Amino acid sequence: MTAPKNALILIGSPRLKKSTSARLAAVLEEHLEKQGLKVARLYSRKVFASPQNTKELLAQIDTSDLLVLISPLYVDSLPAPVTRLLEIVAENRRGKEASSPKLFAAIINCGLPDSRQNTCALNICRIFARHSGLVWAGGLSLASGEIIGGRPLSQAQPGVRRIKKALEVAAVFLAKGQSIPNRAQQLMEKPLAPWPIYLWMGSIWFYRAARRNKATSKMHDRPYDKRAVPGKR
Amino acid sequence: MQAVILNGADKKNPSAAGAVRALKSRLDGLGWSLEVLNLTQMEIAPCTGCFACWTKTPGRCIIPDQGDLAAKALVNSQLAVFLTPLSFGGYNFHLKKALDRIICVVSPFFTRVRGEIHHQKRYECYPKLLGIGLCDAPDKEAQNLFAALVEANAKNLHAPKEAAITLVGRPSSKAIAGLVDDALQKLSICPAETLL
Numbered sequence A: 001m002t003a004p005k006n007a008l009i010l011i012g013s014p015r016l017k018k019s020t021s022a023r024l025a026a027v028l029e030e031h032l033e034k035q036g037l038k039v040a041r042l043y044s045r046k047v048f049a050s051p052q053n054t055k056e057l058l059a060q061i062d063t064s065d066l067l068v069l070i071s072p073l074y075v076d077s078l079p080a081p082v083t084r085l086l087e088i089v090a091e092n093r094r095g096k097e098a099s100s101p102k103l104f105a106a107i108i109n110c111g112l113p114d115s116r117q118n119t120c121a122l123n124i125c126r127i128f129a130r131h132s133g134l135v136w137a138g139g140l141s142l143a144s145g146e147i148i149g150g151r152p153l154s155q156a157q158p159g160v161r162r163i164k165k166a167l168e169v170a171a172v173f174l175a176k177g178q179s180i181p182n183r184a185q186q187l188m189e190k191p192l193a194p195w196p197i198y199l200w201m202g203s204i205w206f207y208r209a210a211r212r213n214k215a216t217s218k219m220h221d222r223p224y225d226k227r228a229v230p231g232k233r
Numbered sequence B: 001m002q003a004v005i006l007n008g009a010d011k012k013n014p015s016a017a018g019a020v021r022a023l024k025s026r027l028d029g030l031g032w033s034l035e036v037l038n039l040t041q042m043e044i045a046p047c048t049g050c051f052a053c054w055t056k057t058p059g060r061c062i063i064p065d066q067g068d069l070a071a072k073a074l075v076n077s078q079l080a081v082f083l084t085p086l087s088f089g090g091y092n093f094h095l096k097k098a099l100d101r102i103i104c105v106v107s108p109f110f111t112r113v114r115g116e117i118h119h120q121k122r123y124e125c126y127p128k129l130l131g132i133g134l135c136d137a138p139d140k141e142a143q144n145l146f147a148a149l150v151e152a153n154a155k156n157l158h159a160p161k162e163a164a165i166t167l168v169g170r171p172s173s174k175a176i177a178g179l180v181d182d183a184l185q186k187l188s189i190c191p192a193e194t195l196l
Protein backbone atom coordinates (compact mmCIF):
# COMPACT_ATOMS: atom_id res chain seq x y z
CA MET A 1 0.00 0.00 0.00
CA THR A 2 1.15 3.53 -0.66
CA ALA A 3 1.65 5.71 2.40
CA PRO A 4 -1.63 7.28 3.56
CA LYS A 5 -1.95 11.06 3.61
CA ASN A 6 -4.92 11.38 5.90
CA ALA A 7 -6.47 9.30 8.63
CA LEU A 8 -9.82 9.02 10.36
CA ILE A 9 -9.94 7.69 13.93
CA LEU A 10 -13.32 6.27 14.95
CA ILE A 11 -13.85 6.16 18.70
CA GLY A 12 -16.29 3.44 19.68
CA SER A 13 -16.85 4.20 23.35
CA PRO A 14 -20.18 5.66 24.47
CA ARG A 15 -18.25 7.37 27.27
CA LEU A 16 -16.94 9.73 24.61
CA LYS A 17 -14.13 12.01 25.82
CA LYS A 18 -13.97 10.35 29.24
CA SER A 19 -13.20 6.96 27.79
CA THR A 20 -10.00 4.96 27.67
CA SER A 21 -10.59 4.67 23.92
CA ALA A 22 -10.53 8.47 23.52
CA ARG A 23 -7.29 8.69 25.51
CA LEU A 24 -5.65 6.06 23.31
CA ALA A 25 -6.94 7.94 20.27
CA ALA A 26 -5.35 11.19 21.42
CA VAL A 27 -1.91 9.56 21.62
CA LEU A 28 -2.27 7.76 18.29
CA GLU A 29 -3.40 10.99 16.65
CA GLU A 30 -0.37 12.84 17.97
CA HIS A 31 2.01 10.21 16.56
CA LEU A 32 0.24 9.99 13.20
CA GLU A 33 0.47 13.78 12.91
CA LYS A 34 4.17 13.61 13.73
CA GLN A 35 4.46 11.26 10.76
CA GLY A 36 2.91 13.96 8.58
CA LEU A 37 -0.67 12.68 8.34
CA LYS A 38 -3.74 14.85 8.57
CA VAL A 39 -5.95 13.25 11.23
CA ALA A 40 -9.66 13.59 12.07
CA ARG A 41 -11.48 12.00 15.02
CA LEU A 42 -15.11 10.93 15.28
CA TYR A 43 -17.24 9.32 18.00
CA SER A 44 -19.35 6.44 16.74
CA ARG A 45 -22.19 7.40 19.11
CA LYS A 46 -22.51 10.82 17.48
CA VAL A 47 -22.73 9.28 14.06
CA PHE A 48 -26.32 8.28 14.77
CA ALA A 49 -27.44 11.62 16.15
CA SER A 50 -28.87 12.47 12.73
CA PRO A 51 -28.95 11.02 9.20
CA GLN A 52 -26.86 14.06 8.23
CA ASN A 53 -24.09 12.96 10.62
CA THR A 54 -24.12 9.47 9.11
CA LYS A 55 -23.88 10.94 5.62
CA GLU A 56 -20.97 13.13 6.64
CA LEU A 57 -19.16 10.19 8.21
CA LEU A 58 -19.52 8.09 5.06
CA ALA A 59 -18.20 10.98 2.98
CA GLN A 60 -15.28 11.39 5.37
CA ILE A 61 -14.48 7.67 5.14
CA ASP A 62 -14.53 7.89 1.36
CA THR A 63 -11.80 10.54 1.44
CA SER A 64 -9.61 8.94 4.14
CA ASP A 65 -6.68 6.65 3.29
CA LEU A 66 -6.41 5.15 6.76
CA LEU A 67 -9.21 4.23 9.17
CA VAL A 68 -8.50 3.27 12.76
CA LEU A 69 -11.25 2.02 15.07
CA ILE A 70 -10.52 2.43 18.78
CA SER A 71 -13.18 0.76 20.87
CA PRO A 72 -13.95 -0.92 24.18
CA LEU A 73 -14.91 -4.58 24.33
CA TYR A 74 -18.58 -5.16 25.15
CA VAL A 75 -19.68 -8.73 25.87
CA ASP A 76 -16.77 -10.26 23.94
CA SER A 77 -17.33 -8.16 20.83
CA LEU A 78 -17.85 -4.61 19.60
CA PRO A 79 -20.45 -2.32 21.23
CA ALA A 80 -23.79 -2.22 19.41
CA PRO A 81 -23.34 1.28 17.90
CA VAL A 82 -19.93 0.27 16.54
CA THR A 83 -21.48 -2.86 15.03
CA ARG A 84 -24.09 -0.65 13.36
CA LEU A 85 -21.41 1.68 12.10
CA LEU A 86 -19.47 -1.18 10.52
CA GLU A 87 -22.68 -2.53 8.95
CA ILE A 88 -23.40 0.87 7.40
CA VAL A 89 -19.83 1.35 6.19
CA ALA A 90 -19.70 -2.14 4.62
CA GLU A 91 -22.99 -1.46 2.85
CA ASN A 92 -21.74 1.90 1.61
CA ARG A 93 -18.42 0.45 0.40
CA ARG A 94 -20.11 -2.12 -1.83
CA GLY A 95 -18.83 -1.61 -5.36
CA LYS A 96 -16.16 0.88 -4.32
CA GLU A 97 -13.66 -1.74 -3.14
CA ALA A 98 -11.26 -1.53 -6.07
CA SER A 99 -11.53 2.20 -6.68
CA SER A 100 -10.31 3.48 -3.35
CA PRO A 101 -7.97 1.19 -1.41
CA LYS A 102 -7.75 2.07 2.27
CA LEU A 103 -6.02 0.69 5.31
CA PHE A 104 -8.07 -0.35 8.31
CA ALA A 105 -6.69 -1.06 11.79
CA ALA A 106 -8.37 -1.55 15.18
CA ILE A 107 -7.39 -1.06 18.81
CA ILE A 108 -9.64 -2.78 21.34
CA ASN A 109 -9.45 -2.35 25.12
CA CYS A 110 -11.22 -4.57 27.61
CA GLY A 111 -11.86 -4.49 31.34
CA LEU A 112 -10.63 -7.95 32.30
CA PRO A 113 -6.89 -8.43 32.80
CA ASP A 114 -6.43 -10.73 29.80
CA SER A 115 -5.78 -9.32 26.33
CA ARG A 116 -7.02 -12.56 24.71
CA GLN A 117 -10.56 -11.44 25.62
CA ASN A 118 -10.34 -9.05 22.65
CA THR A 119 -9.65 -11.79 20.09
CA CYS A 120 -13.24 -12.13 18.79
CA ALA A 121 -13.63 -8.35 18.44
CA LEU A 122 -10.38 -8.03 16.49
CA ASN A 123 -11.41 -10.91 14.24
CA ILE A 124 -14.74 -9.20 13.59
CA CYS A 125 -12.75 -6.13 12.50
CA ARG A 126 -10.58 -8.24 10.20
CA ILE A 127 -13.62 -9.84 8.54
CA PHE A 128 -15.27 -6.42 8.27
CA ALA A 129 -12.17 -5.22 6.36
CA ARG A 130 -12.46 -8.16 3.95
CA HIS A 131 -16.18 -7.54 3.39
CA SER A 132 -15.60 -3.84 2.80
CA GLY A 133 -12.62 -4.07 0.47
CA LEU A 134 -10.33 -2.47 3.06
CA VAL A 135 -6.76 -3.58 3.61
CA TRP A 136 -6.49 -5.06 7.10
CA ALA A 137 -3.50 -3.49 8.83
CA GLY A 138 -3.81 -5.48 12.05
CA GLY A 139 -4.87 -4.63 15.53
CA LEU A 140 -3.81 -4.01 19.09
CA SER A 141 -5.36 -5.54 22.16
CA LEU A 142 -5.21 -3.86 25.56
CA ALA A 143 -6.35 -5.54 28.78
CA SER A 144 -7.17 -3.93 32.15
CA GLY A 145 -8.38 -0.82 30.32
CA GLU A 146 -9.93 0.55 33.49
CA ILE A 147 -6.43 1.30 34.82
CA ILE A 148 -6.41 4.15 32.34
CA GLY A 149 -10.04 4.69 33.24
CA GLY A 150 -10.51 7.65 30.92
CA ARG A 151 -7.54 9.62 32.30
CA PRO A 152 -5.04 11.15 29.88
CA LEU A 153 -2.17 8.72 29.36
CA SER A 154 0.27 11.37 30.61
CA GLN A 155 -1.43 11.28 34.02
CA ALA A 156 -1.91 7.56 34.24
CA GLN A 157 0.59 5.34 36.01
CA PRO A 158 4.14 4.52 34.83
CA GLY A 159 3.37 1.19 33.08
CA VAL A 160 1.33 3.26 30.67
CA ARG A 161 4.57 4.41 29.02
CA ARG A 162 4.61 1.04 27.24
CA ILE A 163 1.17 1.70 25.83
CA LYS A 164 2.29 5.05 24.48
CA LYS A 165 5.31 3.38 22.90
CA ALA A 166 3.06 0.71 21.36
CA LEU A 167 0.89 3.43 19.84
CA GLU A 168 3.95 5.24 18.52
CA VAL A 169 5.28 2.07 16.86
CA ALA A 170 1.84 1.41 15.37
CA ALA A 171 1.64 4.99 14.04
CA VAL A 172 5.06 4.76 12.37
CA PHE A 173 4.11 1.58 10.51
CA LEU A 174 0.60 2.70 9.59
CA ALA A 175 1.99 5.99 8.27
CA LYS A 176 4.16 3.97 5.87
CA GLY A 177 1.14 2.01 4.68
CA GLN A 178 2.27 -1.09 6.58
CA SER A 179 0.61 -3.39 9.11
CA ILE A 180 1.02 -2.88 12.84
CA PRO A 181 4.01 -5.08 13.82
CA ASN A 182 3.97 -7.73 16.54
CA ARG A 183 6.36 -5.59 18.58
CA ALA A 184 3.59 -3.06 19.16
CA GLN A 185 1.26 -5.78 20.46
CA GLN A 186 4.00 -7.16 22.70
CA LEU A 187 4.35 -3.72 24.28
CA MET A 188 0.59 -3.31 24.54
CA GLU A 189 -0.10 -6.62 26.23
CA LYS A 190 2.41 -6.44 29.09
CA PRO A 191 0.23 -6.28 32.19
CA LEU A 192 -0.16 -2.78 33.67
CA ALA A 193 -0.50 -4.31 37.12
CA PRO A 194 -0.34 -7.87 38.44
CA TRP A 195 -3.82 -9.29 37.82
CA PRO A 196 -4.69 -10.05 41.47
CA ILE A 197 -3.98 -6.41 42.37
CA TYR A 198 -6.00 -5.16 39.41
CA LEU A 199 -8.97 -7.33 40.41
CA TRP A 200 -8.70 -6.22 44.02
CA MET A 201 -8.58 -2.57 42.92
CA GLY A 202 -11.50 -3.16 40.56
CA SER A 203 -13.63 -4.70 43.31
CA ILE A 204 -12.87 -1.77 45.61
CA TRP A 205 -13.71 0.68 42.83
CA PHE A 206 -17.12 -0.94 42.26
CA TYR A 207 -17.80 -1.13 46.00
CA ARG A 208 -16.94 2.54 46.54
CA ALA A 209 -19.07 3.58 43.57
CA ALA A 210 -21.98 1.65 45.08
CA ARG A 211 -21.34 3.29 48.47
CA ARG A 212 -21.56 6.74 46.87
CA ASN A 213 -24.95 5.65 45.52
CA LYS A 214 -26.00 4.16 48.88
CA ALA A 215 -26.38 0.82 47.12
CA THR A 216 -23.82 -1.44 48.82
CA SER A 217 -26.50 -3.53 50.51
CA LYS A 218 -28.08 -4.17 47.11
CA MET A 219 -24.94 -5.21 45.23
CA HIS A 220 -25.98 -8.86 45.21
CA ASP A 221 -29.67 -8.27 44.48
CA ARG A 222 -31.47 -10.51 42.03
CA PRO A 223 -34.25 -8.25 40.81
CA TYR A 224 -35.35 -10.52 37.97
CA ASP A 225 -35.39 -13.81 39.84
CA LYS A 226 -38.97 -15.01 39.68
CA ARG A 227 -38.24 -17.57 42.39
CA ALA A 228 -36.61 -15.00 44.67
CA VAL A 229 -37.64 -14.69 48.28
CA PRO A 230 -37.61 -10.95 49.13
CA GLY A 231 -34.56 -9.97 51.20
CA LYS A 232 -32.80 -13.28 50.61
CA ARG A 233 -29.71 -13.58 48.39
CA MET B 1 -38.61 -25.58 31.41
CA GLN B 2 -38.38 -22.21 29.69
CA ALA B 3 -36.50 -21.08 26.59
CA VAL B 4 -36.09 -17.63 25.10
CA ILE B 5 -35.05 -16.65 21.60
CA LEU B 6 -33.37 -13.26 21.31
CA ASN B 7 -34.07 -12.70 17.64
CA GLY B 8 -31.93 -10.05 15.97
CA ALA B 9 -33.22 -10.95 12.50
CA ASP B 10 -36.13 -9.41 10.71
CA LYS B 11 -39.30 -11.40 11.47
CA LYS B 12 -39.73 -12.02 7.75
CA ASN B 13 -36.24 -13.48 7.29
CA PRO B 14 -37.10 -17.00 6.01
CA SER B 15 -34.17 -18.76 7.68
CA ALA B 16 -34.83 -17.03 11.00
CA ALA B 17 -38.53 -17.91 10.77
CA GLY B 18 -37.55 -21.51 9.94
CA ALA B 19 -35.25 -21.68 12.96
CA VAL B 20 -37.96 -20.32 15.27
CA ARG B 21 -40.45 -22.86 13.89
CA ALA B 22 -38.01 -25.75 14.30
CA LEU B 23 -37.17 -24.76 17.86
CA LYS B 24 -40.81 -24.30 18.75
CA SER B 25 -41.77 -27.68 17.41
CA ARG B 26 -38.89 -29.49 19.18
CA LEU B 27 -39.28 -27.69 22.49
CA ASP B 28 -43.10 -28.06 22.45
CA GLY B 29 -42.55 -31.78 22.06
CA LEU B 30 -40.34 -31.77 25.14
CA GLY B 31 -42.89 -29.81 27.17
CA TRP B 32 -40.89 -26.57 27.23
CA SER B 33 -42.36 -23.06 26.95
CA LEU B 34 -40.81 -20.70 24.43
CA GLU B 35 -40.70 -16.91 24.40
CA VAL B 36 -39.50 -15.05 21.31
CA LEU B 37 -38.22 -11.49 21.63
CA ASN B 38 -38.17 -9.86 18.20
CA LEU B 39 -35.49 -7.29 18.87
CA THR B 40 -35.93 -5.37 15.60
CA GLN B 41 -39.32 -4.29 16.89
CA MET B 42 -38.29 -3.42 20.41
CA GLU B 43 -37.23 -0.12 21.83
CA ILE B 44 -33.75 -0.78 23.22
CA ALA B 45 -31.26 2.06 23.51
CA PRO B 46 -27.54 1.28 23.35
CA CYS B 47 -25.62 0.81 26.62
CA THR B 48 -23.90 4.00 27.77
CA GLY B 49 -21.12 2.19 29.65
CA CYS B 50 -22.01 3.86 32.98
CA PHE B 51 -21.96 0.68 35.15
CA ALA B 52 -25.01 1.98 37.08
CA CYS B 53 -26.43 -1.56 36.67
CA TRP B 54 -23.66 -2.69 39.04
CA THR B 55 -23.26 0.32 41.33
CA LYS B 56 -26.50 2.31 41.46
CA THR B 57 -29.42 -0.02 40.77
CA PRO B 58 -27.58 -3.36 41.05
CA GLY B 59 -28.99 -5.95 38.71
CA ARG B 60 -30.98 -3.44 36.62
CA CYS B 61 -30.04 -1.04 33.85
CA ILE B 62 -31.18 2.51 34.55
CA ILE B 63 -32.37 3.16 30.98
CA PRO B 64 -36.19 3.00 31.09
CA ASP B 65 -37.00 1.08 27.92
CA GLN B 66 -37.51 -2.53 26.83
CA GLY B 67 -33.84 -3.47 27.40
CA ASP B 68 -34.71 -5.15 30.71
CA LEU B 69 -36.96 -7.71 28.99
CA ALA B 70 -33.98 -9.58 27.53
CA ALA B 71 -32.15 -9.71 30.89
CA LYS B 72 -35.31 -10.79 32.70
CA ALA B 73 -36.07 -13.53 30.18
CA LEU B 74 -32.48 -14.76 30.18
CA VAL B 75 -32.18 -15.39 33.90
CA ASN B 76 -35.55 -17.12 34.03
CA SER B 77 -34.77 -19.54 31.19
CA GLN B 78 -32.91 -22.80 30.93
CA LEU B 79 -32.07 -22.18 27.27
CA ALA B 80 -31.25 -18.86 25.58
CA VAL B 81 -31.01 -18.72 21.81
CA PHE B 82 -29.09 -15.90 20.13
CA LEU B 83 -30.52 -15.76 16.61
CA THR B 84 -28.80 -13.31 14.27
CA PRO B 85 -27.73 -12.57 10.74
CA LEU B 86 -23.93 -12.67 10.95
CA SER B 87 -22.28 -9.28 10.95
CA PHE B 88 -18.67 -10.08 10.05
CA GLY B 89 -18.89 -13.30 12.06
CA GLY B 90 -20.41 -11.55 15.07
CA TYR B 91 -23.92 -10.58 16.14
CA ASN B 92 -25.84 -7.95 14.25
CA PHE B 93 -26.73 -4.55 15.71
CA HIS B 94 -30.20 -5.56 16.94
CA LEU B 95 -29.01 -8.55 18.94
CA LYS B 96 -25.94 -6.66 20.16
CA LYS B 97 -27.91 -3.72 21.54
CA ALA B 98 -29.84 -6.20 23.73
CA LEU B 99 -26.72 -8.12 24.80
CA ASP B 100 -24.80 -4.99 25.79
CA ARG B 101 -27.64 -4.26 28.19
CA ILE B 102 -27.54 -7.63 29.97
CA ILE B 103 -24.29 -7.32 31.92
CA CYS B 104 -26.56 -6.58 34.89
CA VAL B 105 -27.19 -10.34 35.13
CA VAL B 106 -23.68 -10.87 36.48
CA SER B 107 -21.98 -9.27 39.48
CA PRO B 108 -19.18 -6.67 39.28
CA PHE B 109 -16.94 -8.92 41.38
CA PHE B 110 -14.60 -11.48 39.88
CA THR B 111 -14.14 -15.23 39.74
CA ARG B 112 -12.61 -17.91 37.52
CA VAL B 113 -14.69 -19.56 34.81
CA ARG B 114 -13.18 -22.43 32.81
CA GLY B 115 -9.68 -21.15 33.67
CA GLU B 116 -10.35 -17.49 32.76
CA ILE B 117 -11.15 -14.48 34.92
CA HIS B 118 -14.75 -13.33 34.58
CA HIS B 119 -17.44 -11.71 36.68
CA GLN B 120 -19.17 -13.64 39.45
CA LYS B 121 -22.70 -14.97 39.10
CA ARG B 122 -25.53 -12.76 40.33
CA TYR B 123 -28.14 -15.51 39.97
CA GLU B 124 -27.92 -19.12 40.97
CA CYS B 125 -28.62 -20.54 37.52
CA TYR B 126 -28.00 -19.39 33.97
CA PRO B 127 -29.35 -20.81 30.73
CA LYS B 128 -27.54 -22.97 28.23
CA LEU B 129 -26.65 -20.98 25.15
CA LEU B 130 -27.46 -21.74 21.52
CA GLY B 131 -26.14 -19.40 18.83
CA ILE B 132 -27.86 -19.54 15.44
CA GLY B 133 -26.12 -17.46 12.81
CA LEU B 134 -27.56 -16.70 9.39
CA CYS B 135 -25.43 -15.96 6.34
CA ASP B 136 -26.08 -15.68 2.61
CA ALA B 137 -23.06 -17.67 1.45
CA PRO B 138 -20.58 -20.04 3.10
CA ASP B 139 -17.84 -18.14 4.95
CA LYS B 140 -15.78 -20.52 7.06
CA GLU B 141 -13.88 -17.74 8.77
CA ALA B 142 -17.06 -15.94 9.83
CA GLN B 143 -18.78 -19.19 10.86
CA ASN B 144 -15.81 -20.24 13.02
CA LEU B 145 -15.68 -16.82 14.59
CA PHE B 146 -19.39 -17.04 15.42
CA ALA B 147 -18.82 -20.34 17.24
CA ALA B 148 -15.87 -18.81 19.14
CA LEU B 149 -17.99 -15.80 20.12
CA VAL B 150 -20.82 -17.99 21.45
CA GLU B 151 -18.25 -19.94 23.47
CA ALA B 152 -16.76 -16.72 24.88
CA ASN B 153 -20.26 -15.49 25.80
CA ALA B 154 -20.99 -18.79 27.50
CA LYS B 155 -18.06 -18.16 29.85
CA ASN B 156 -19.06 -14.54 30.41
CA LEU B 157 -22.68 -15.48 31.13
CA HIS B 158 -22.00 -18.67 33.10
CA ALA B 159 -23.84 -20.88 30.60
CA PRO B 160 -23.45 -24.51 31.65
CA LYS B 161 -23.25 -25.58 27.98
CA GLU B 162 -23.20 -23.90 24.57
CA ALA B 163 -23.59 -24.76 20.90
CA ALA B 164 -23.49 -22.76 17.68
CA ILE B 165 -24.84 -23.46 14.20
CA THR B 166 -25.00 -21.37 11.03
CA LEU B 167 -27.74 -21.53 8.44
CA VAL B 168 -26.22 -20.75 5.06
CA GLY B 169 -28.36 -19.43 2.18
CA ARG B 170 -31.98 -20.62 2.32
CA PRO B 171 -31.91 -24.09 3.81
CA SER B 172 -35.02 -26.27 3.69
CA SER B 173 -37.17 -26.71 6.80
CA LYS B 174 -35.87 -30.27 7.01
CA ALA B 175 -32.24 -29.12 6.94
CA ILE B 176 -32.92 -26.49 9.62
CA ALA B 177 -34.70 -29.03 11.82
CA GLY B 178 -31.72 -31.39 11.47
CA LEU B 179 -29.22 -28.75 12.52
CA VAL B 180 -31.41 -27.63 15.43
CA ASP B 181 -31.79 -31.25 16.57
CA ASP B 182 -28.02 -31.76 16.54
CA ALA B 183 -27.49 -28.56 18.52
CA LEU B 184 -30.13 -29.47 21.12
CA GLN B 185 -28.52 -32.86 21.47
CA LYS B 186 -25.15 -31.23 22.04
CA LEU B 187 -26.81 -29.15 24.75
CA SER B 188 -28.26 -32.35 26.25
CA ILE B 189 -31.74 -30.98 25.66
CA CYS B 190 -33.48 -34.20 24.79
CA PRO B 191 -36.35 -36.20 26.25
CA ALA B 192 -34.11 -37.82 28.86
CA GLU B 193 -33.19 -34.49 30.45
CA THR B 194 -36.78 -33.25 30.38
CA LEU B 195 -37.88 -36.29 32.37
CA LEU B 196 -35.29 -35.65 35.07
Ligand SMILES: Cc1cc2nc3c(=O)[nH]c(=O)nc-3n(C[C@H](O)[C@H](O)[C@H](O)COP(=O)(O)O)c2cc1C
Pocket: A013, A014, A015, A018, A019, A020, A021, A022, A071, A072, A073, A074, A075, A076, A077, A109, A110, A111, A112, A113, A117, A144, A145, A146, A149, A150, B047, B048, B049, B050, B051, B100, B101, B103, B156
Ligand atom coordinates in the same frame (compact mmCIF):
# COMPACT_ATOMS: atom_id res chain seq x y z
C1 LIG C 1 -21.79 -3.44 28.49
C2 LIG C 1 -20.35 -3.73 28.80
C3 LIG C 1 -19.83 -4.96 28.45
C4 LIG C 1 -18.49 -5.27 28.71
N1 LIG C 1 -18.00 -6.48 28.36
C5 LIG C 1 -16.71 -6.80 28.61
C6 LIG C 1 -16.20 -8.08 28.28
O1 LIG C 1 -16.88 -8.94 27.72
N2 LIG C 1 -14.91 -8.36 28.60
C7 LIG C 1 -14.09 -7.44 29.20
O2 LIG C 1 -12.93 -7.75 29.47
N3 LIG C 1 -14.55 -6.19 29.50
C8 LIG C 1 -15.83 -5.86 29.22
N4 LIG C 1 -16.32 -4.62 29.54
C9 LIG C 1 -15.42 -3.62 30.14
C10 LIG C 1 -14.89 -2.59 29.14
O3 LIG C 1 -14.37 -3.18 27.99
C11 LIG C 1 -13.82 -1.75 29.84
O4 LIG C 1 -14.42 -1.10 30.92
C12 LIG C 1 -13.13 -0.76 28.92
O5 LIG C 1 -11.93 -0.36 29.54
C13 LIG C 1 -13.98 0.48 28.65
O6 LIG C 1 -13.30 1.29 27.71
P1 LIG C 1 -13.80 2.76 27.31
O7 LIG C 1 -13.50 3.65 28.49
O8 LIG C 1 -12.98 3.10 26.10
O9 LIG C 1 -15.24 2.69 27.04
C14 LIG C 1 -17.65 -4.30 29.32
C15 LIG C 1 -18.19 -3.06 29.69
C16 LIG C 1 -19.53 -2.78 29.43
C17 LIG C 1 -20.07 -1.44 29.84
